Amino acid sequence: MLEFKNMGKTFGDLHVISGVTGRVDDGEVLSIIGPSGAGKSTFLRCLNLLEEPTEGETFIDGEKITHENIVEVREKMTMVFQNFDLFNNMNVLKNITIGPTAVKGISKAEAEAKAMKLLERVGLADKAHVHVSSLSGGQKQRVAIARALAMDPEIILFDEPTSALDPEMVGEVLDVMKSLADDGLTMIIVTHEMAFAKEVSDQIFFMAEGGILERGTPDEIFNHPKEERTKQFLEKVL
Amino acid sequence: MGTYLEGILVALKGVPMTLAVAIIAVAIGFCVGLLLALMKLSKKKILRAISNVYVEIIRGTPLLVQALIFAYGLPQVFGFHYPRYVFGISGLIIPAIIVCGFNSAAYMAEVIRGGIQAVPKGQREAALALGMSRIQVMKLVVIPQAFKIVVPSLGNEVITMIKETSVLSYVGVVEILRQAALWNASTFETFPAYVGAAIVYLCLTIPLSRLVKLIEVKLAGGVK
Ligand SMILES: Nc1ncnc2c1ncn2[C@@H]1O[C@H](COP(=O)(O)OP(=O)(O)OP(=O)(O)O)[C@@H](O)[C@H]1O
Ligand SMILES: [Mg+2]
Numbered sequence: 001m002l003e004f005k006n007m008g009k010t011f012g013d014l015h016v017i018s019g020v021t022g023r024v025d026d027g028e029v030l031s032i033i034g035p036s037g038a039g040k041s042t043f044l045r046c047l048n049l050l051e052e053p054t055e056g057e058t059f060i061d062g063e064k065i066t067h068e069n070i071v072e073v074r075e076k077m078t079m080v081f082q083n084f085d086l087f088n089n090m091n092v093l094k095n096i097t098i099g100p101t102a103v104k105g106i107s108k109a110e111a112e113a114k115a116m117k118l119l120e121r122v123g124l125a126d127k128a129h130v131h132v133s134s135l136s137g138g139q140k141q142r143v144a145i146a147r148a149l150a151m152d153p154e155i156i157l158f159d160e161p162t163s164a165l166d167p168e169m170v171g172e173v174l175d176v177m178k179s180l181a182d183d184g185l186t187m188i189i190v191t192h193e194m195a196f197a198k199e200v201s202d203q204i205f206f207m208a209e210g211g212i213l214e215r216g217t218p219d220e221i222f223n224h225p226k227e228e229r230t231k232q233f234l235e236k237v238l
Numbered sequence: 239m240g241t242y243l244e245g246i247l248v249a250l251k252g253v254p255m256t257l258a259v260a261i262i263a264v265a266i267g268f269c270v271g272l273l274l275a276l277m278k279l280s281k282k283k284i285l286r287a288i289s290n291v292y293v294e295i296i297r298g299t300p301l302l303v304q305a306l307i308f309a310y311g312l313p314q315v316f317g318f319h320y321p322r323y324v325f326g327i328s329g330l331i332i333p334a335i336i337v338c339g340f341n342s343a344a345y346m347a348e349v350i351r352g353g354i355q356a357v358p359k360g361q362r363e364a365a366l367a368l369g370m371s372r373i374q375v376m377k378l379v380v381i382p383q384a385f386k387i388v389v390p391s392l393g394n395e396v397i398t399m400i401k402e403t404s405v406l407s408y409v410g411v412v413e414i415l416r417q418a419a420l421w422n423a424s425t426f427e428t429f430p431a432y433v434g435a436a437i438v439y440l441c442l443t444i445p446l447s448r449l450v451k452l453i454e455v456k457l458a459g460g461v462k
Contacts, residue, residue, distance in 0.1 A: 050363055074369040081367075085360035089382040099368040102378055144364075151368060 001025050001061055002047070002077070002155060002186070008055030009042050016042045017210040018055070024203075026154070027184040031197035033221075034207035035233060040190040043207070044157050047188070048074055060155075075103060077155040078148040082163050084140040086132040092119070092143050093128040096150045103151070111150070118146040122176050138169030145176055156180070158189040194237055198222050206230045241427050245434025248421040252414035253438065255327070259335055259406065259413065260399035266339025267399075268392060271346030276376070278351050289347065296344035302405040304341060308333040309409035330410040338403060342395055349391040353384035386457055393450035397443050404439075414438055 007020040017039035024030045032040050045051035047058055049070050058065045065073050078099075086095050096118060097111035106114075119125045122142040132140065141161055148156050161177070162170040174196050181187060181200040191197050197204060197218065204221040206214040206229075214227045222238075225231045277289035296304070309330055313319055321329035357380045365375040407416035415435050422431035 048367060050367060071369050071371065074367055078369075079364070079367040081360060081364060083360050085358070085364035087361055087365070087379050088358075089379065089386070098378060099370075102374050103369040147364075147368070 001059075002188075003059045003062075004047065004056065005058075006056040007043065007046055007053050007058065009039070009046055009051060010054050015210055017046070017207075019211055020056070020207075022203075022205065022212070022215070024155070024186060024188060026186055028202040029181050029187045029189065029200050030203050030205065031201040031218075032188065032190045032205045032207055033192070033194065033197060033233070033237075034205075034213075038207040039210040040207050041159050044079070044159050044188065044190060047157060048077055048079060050079075071103070075151050076153055077157065078151050078153040079157040079159070080141070080144050080148050080161050082160040084137070084144045084164070086140055086143055086147070088132060091129055091131050092124070092135070095132060095143060096147045099147060099151050115146070115150060118149050119143075121149075121179075122146050123172070136169060137165045138172045141165065141169075141173045142176055145173070145180075149180075153185075155186040155188065158187060158191070160190050160192065162191070162193060192237065194222070194234070206233065208233070241430045242434065245418065245421070245427065245430035245432075246437055247434075248431070249414050249418050249435040249438040252412060252417035252435075253442070255331075255411065256400055256403050256413040257442070259331065259338060259403050259411065260396055262335050263338030263342050263399050263403075264392060264396050266335070267342025267346050267395065268350075270340060270343035271350050272381075274343060274347035275350035275354060278347060279354060293344045293347055296341055300405075301337070301341050301402055302408060305334065305337045305405055305409045308337045328410055328412070334403075334406045334409060334411045338399060338406070341402075342399060345398075346388075346391070346395060349395075350384065350388055353387040353391075354380055356387050357383045389457060390450055390454040393446065393453060397446050397450070400442055400446075401439060 001023065003023040005021050008018040009016045020043055022030075032043070034040055042051055046053040047065075049065065049067065060073055060076060063069065087098065090098060093112060093115055096115035097108065100106040100111040100114065101108055116125060116128060119128055122145055124139060124142055124146070127135065127139065127143075132143065135143065145161075158177070162173050165173065170193065174193060177187070177189070177196075178200055189197070189201075199218075201218050204216060204218055205212045206221060206225075206227070208229050214221065214225065214230045221230065222234065225234060274289045274292060277285040280286055309320075312333075320332050323329055324331065361379055362375055365379045370378065403411075403413055404415040406413055407419060412420070418431040418435035422428050425431070
């Protein structure tokens with residue numbers, strides 16, 4: 001369970017997010033939608049301290065996230081990025097085993113066996129030994145998901161995982177994410193894929209101007225939005 | 239014609255020494271340069287300052303002056319001697335290698351820093367997000383990629399060093415130029431002696447720079 005209270009972040013004079021409060025229970029999917037510059041990425045990055053929040057606190061399973069425990073927290077709460085950010089000096093398999101071996105101290109053989117299972121799961125078992133630069137965008141993102149899964153996380157944060165993909169590759173990545181949701185993985189997903197968000201989410205945040213303007217179930221947000229800003233946004237993107 | 243050939247043969251005798259000093263110096267230069275580069279990128283102001291001052295001093299003074307200070311100045315001030323012989327050659331090779339290595343480090347620090355910064359920030363963040371420590375991120379993700387970027391510059395540094403080591407002939411290291419100078423002193427064949435040295439330097443530097451070009455092309459093709 002993840003709980004965040006009154007999260008805020010300023011860059012100099014710029015208030016990027018403020019007063020972001022909420023919780024995500026085990027097995028839940030939270031999707032965050034909203035216009036560009038709303039602070040969605042900043043919020044996600046404040047959760048795992050890639051960005052230092054200026055205000056507020058976050059608790060994972062009741063434990064406060066601090067710089068002291070951040071390494072253990074990041075094992076439990078991994079992240080998938082918009083631009084995949086696979087490690088360019090490693091092949092596909094190594095990208096997936098490096099986390100478990102370096103961070104968790106799992107043996108290479110065990111990590112590789114597990115990585116192969118994960119590659120199968122994301123449909124890329126045949127690509128284990130190729131260099132990451134030879135993959136398509138959709139394949140790269142599926143490897144990145146396998147890399148995040150290899151840590152056996154409780155939660156995965158996704159920051160626009162399909163935004164850098166050619167349209168024909170979006171589906172293959174969303175399919176993998178859907179299967180994760182079905183398996184009960186806790187996920188926080190920043191996305192512009194509204195149909196997907198509607199289908200997999202338990203709750204939706206509509207973020208704008210650095211705060212949560214409206215929150216609710218997919219039905220509440222997509223079918224009965226209350227706020228004028230939400231309605232305008234949805235009209236534009238749907 | 240015979241004297242010219244002899245000049246070349248004399249200079250050739252200095253090749254092992256020149257190459258040994260240049261290669262060891264670049265190896266030291268790489269290690270120290272990496273340290274300086276990491277200091278330059280550190281969050282700690284004091285580390286950045288130390289690194290910057292070091293680089294300024296080394297780059298702002300001639301290698302020959304540094305070599306003279308190390309070979310003759312320091313032993314006098316601190317009252318010590320370099321060993322007379324190491325592995326059967328003059329012990330002055332020790333300060334020579336140290337000075338060349340530490341000199342080369344100052345030049346390489348900048349190159350290595352550029353290489354480190356060329357590794358996309360996203361990959362560093364992805365590594366952190368998996369729970370890696372900063373040191374692991376550097377060791378496992380950043381430095382291996384930076385190294386690939388830096389390899390051609392390392393090669394060029396070897397070439398530069400091969401030429402620069404000629405100043406060591408002033409501090410008792412019998413490398414290519416010193417061989418030529420000694421031969422000149424005993425035979426007065428001044429022109430053949432130094433032309434011989436020049437030809438030998440070229441025989442080293444031209445193939446090496448070709449090799450560096452090749453490696454460069456190969457690496458550029460392999461990394462996307
Ligand atoms: N490191 C930074 N320094 C200064 N300003 C920043 C920094 N990171 C983000 N910002 C600013 O914070 C605001 C919110 O950025 P953020 O990336 O969180 O938005 P977003 O909702 O993820 O947008 P998008 O949909 O475009 O990804 C933007 O105005 C951005 O310019
Ligand atoms: Mg964003």
